[in-house]
Amino acid sequence: MSRSLSVVVLAAGMGTRMKSAQPKVLHKVAGKPMVNHVIDAARFLHAEQTLIVVGPDMAALEQAVAPHPTFEQTDRLGTAHAVLAARNALENARGDVLVLYGDSPLFTPATLERLIAARKEGPHAVAVLGFTPDDPAGYGRLATDPFTGELQAIIEDKECTDAERRIGFCNSGVMCFAAEGMVDLLDAINNNNAKGEYYLTDAVAVARDQGRTCVAVEVAEEETLGVNSRAQLAIAEQLMQTRLRNAAMDNGATLVDPASVFLCADTEIGQDVVIEPNVVFGPGVKIGDNVTVKAFSHLEGCIIANNADIGPYARLRPGADIGAGARVGNFVEIKKATLETGAKVNHLSYIGDARIGAKANIGAGTITCNYDGFQKYKTDIGVGAFIGSNTALVAPVTVGDGAFVGAGSTLSGDVAADALVLVRAERTEKAGWAARFREKMRALTGKD
Numbered sequence: 001m002s003r004s005l006s007v008v009v010l011a012a013g014m015g016t017r018m019k020s021a022q023p024k025v026l027h028k029v030a031g032k033p034m035v036n037h038v039i040d041a042a043r044f045l046h047a048e049q050t051l052i053v054v055g056p057d058m059a060a061l062e063q064a065v066a067p068h069p070t071f072e073q074t075d076r077l078g079t080a081h082a083v084l085a086a087r088n089a090l091e092n093a094r095g096d097v098l099v100l101y102g103d104s105p106l107f108t109p110a111t112l113e114r115l116i117a118a119r120k121e122g123p124h125a126v127a128v129l130g131f132t133p134d135d136p137a138g139y140g141r142l143a144t145d146p147f148t149g150e151l152q153a154i155i156e157d158k159e160c161t162d163a164e165r166r167i168g169f170c171n172s173g174v175m176c177f178a179a180e181g182m183v184d185l186l187d188a189i190n191n192n193n194a195k196g197e198y199y200l201t202d203a204v205a206v207a208r209d210q211g212r213t214c215v216a217v218e219v220a221e222e223e224t225l226g227v228n229s230r231a232q233l234a235i236a237e238q239l240m241q242t243r244l245r246n247a248a249m250d251n252g253a254t255l256v257d258p259a260s261v262f263l264c265a266d267t268e269i270g271q272d273v274v275i276e277p278n279v280v281f282g283p284g285v286k287i288g289d290n291v292t293v294k295a296f297s298h299l300e301g302c303i304i305a306n307n308a309d310i311g312p313y314a315r316l317r318p319g320a321d322i323g324a325g326a327r328v329g330n331f332v333e334i335k336k337a338t339l340e341t342g343a344k345v346n347h348l349s350y351i352g353d354a355r356i357g358a359k360a361n362i363g364a365g366t367i368t369c370n371y372d373g374f375q376k377y378k379t380d381i382g383v384g385a386f387i388g389s390n391t392a393l394v395a396p397v398t399v400g401d402g403a404f405v406g407a408g409s410t411l412s413g414d415v416a417a418d419a420l421v422l423v424r425a426e427r428t429e430k431a432g433w434a435a436r437f438r439e440k441m442r443a444l445t446g447k448d
């Protein structure tokens, strides 16, 4: 259910300080582009429309934000000018319009909700999310009325008098507007200032000139971080990881050493899951209840059902589907393969493009040979089958239910249910051969 809320995401900046070929907002925090964190917050708020302001030649960004409409700001003439790139969509907006920056991924829906509520409560023309940083240099200062607490103006750092520069309360960049009259308000902003830019922040003074009121709401500095450099990207990652780890623990997972576990924004972890140290989750991992993920495992794009046991040193790649009570042990790589209930792949194996039937046991060193340099082929192991150690399964290959494959086999084709198959050289043993060989060689070379 959407509500009368529009969100405008400013993402026109290339972010030169990132020294990157891709737009800044596509850089990832917890496995998700920063701009998508912002868009997902808007989704959480049930925004009716989410409008993305992009710069020229940002096809990759347009793709990343689809299906949300994008609006190109061709010249960078300031934040008010950027918002007005979405003029057509804003002229029809109802209720509230929230302006967010695509490079600030840490604002929580709860905080944004608080800002919208304060705007409505006035009702005010503009509500601004403010914070009190350790160092206010560079930020717009929020001038509030000491008696009413109302926001009087936002003064950009470059425009401040000495007295104004001493104000500690700053603009985080997030602003909420009454949709009605917003476009007129922004149209009234001029660029007679130090930077020659159309400052969105001037909307406060303009609204007050029109006899309307504005308000500021305070938020913790941590949420306001904007990313301009790789170093700030790393700080955002740390803050986000802390949040995700705490959320996982709040939901009933044990993280033995939280600081060494890396999660993605979309990681889903059930109850009574134990995550040992040094585990990395890539995108798209879902874990059920009572699962243990042992140290040094790397998981991405996989599903793990209840009571499974993973690692240490397991690598689960996209399409790994680990059934209930299944076991994936050390130095095992699984890709696009299903392990049914209770199946075991305990040591040193590669299982790709395969189905491993329930309770089947895959011996150490088993490899599915799934690729011939051109195509991938499937391996199908039946329920309760036993694959001996060091078996090469040359796909396509099917092993029937309950069948037994002798260790060291190089197997292709099909094996019937409950059969034993051995594909290895016959054993030969020559009694006394080694002793006779040594005697002959000693006589020949004189060596001992």
Ligand code: UD1
Pocket (backbone or CB within 6 Å): 010, 011, 012, 013, 014, 053, 073, 075, 076, 077, 078, 079, 081, 082, 101, 102, 103, 138, 139, 140, 141, 154, 156, 170, 171, 172, 173, 198, 199, 200, 201, 226
């Ligand atoms: C802005 C605010 C300032 C606030 C600070 C918080 C204005 C005038 N000032 O300042 O009060 O304290 O953020 O970080 O709004 N952008 C465009 N097109 C433009 C200009 C900017 O898309 O023409 C985007 C940028 O890519 C960025 C955001 O808007 O994501 C803010 O712009 P930036 O230049 O960083 O503004 P600040 O000077 O930091």
Ligand code: MG
Pocket (backbone or CB within 6 Å): 226
């Ligand atoms: Mg900035």
